[in-house]
Amino acid sequence: MQRTSKRNKQLRITCKELPPDKKKKEHIQDFVAIIPPEISYKIFSELDIRSLCMAAVTCRSWNEIIDNSDHLWKNHCLTVRAVCQREIDCDRGSGYSWKVTLIRNYRKCTVKNAWLSGKYSNIQSFSVLQEKSMCPMDAETWGEILEAELER
Secondary structure, eight states: OOOOOHHHHHHHHHHHTOOHHHHSOOOOOOHHHHSOHHHHHHHHHTSOHHHHHHHHTTOHHHHHHHHTOTHHHHHHHHHHHTTOHHHHHHHHHTTOOHHHHHHHHHHHHHHHHHHHTTTTTTOOSGGGSOGGGOOOOOHHHHHHHHHHHHHO
């Protein structure tokens, strides 16, 4: 015969007797709707590029904040500029926003950085290169890559 303490019996009864409205989940509001916009910007500015893009597709209110704040994309774009300075400066000079400039140059920056760091220095033929890891680049970019290869 098992003994059940009075305390355990009381807990079981209390949990079963909760009113129905206490059992319902509370509606949780979006933090962007609750806190001041400046704090939302601060939170979003701490995200890396991938996380910022994922946050932008989370919900409509987040997308509005992220999409309408060019400043959120500026630091990421300046990081890409370290590798693709000419391309970033050209796009900014043409009047593209920081976000559009980043989108236009991020992939090129990644590929160019891989070439400049020597990732493809020892390839034997073009068939070794993965199609998804390449992107079109202009003659000046290929010139920079060639110079880096010659210095190695």
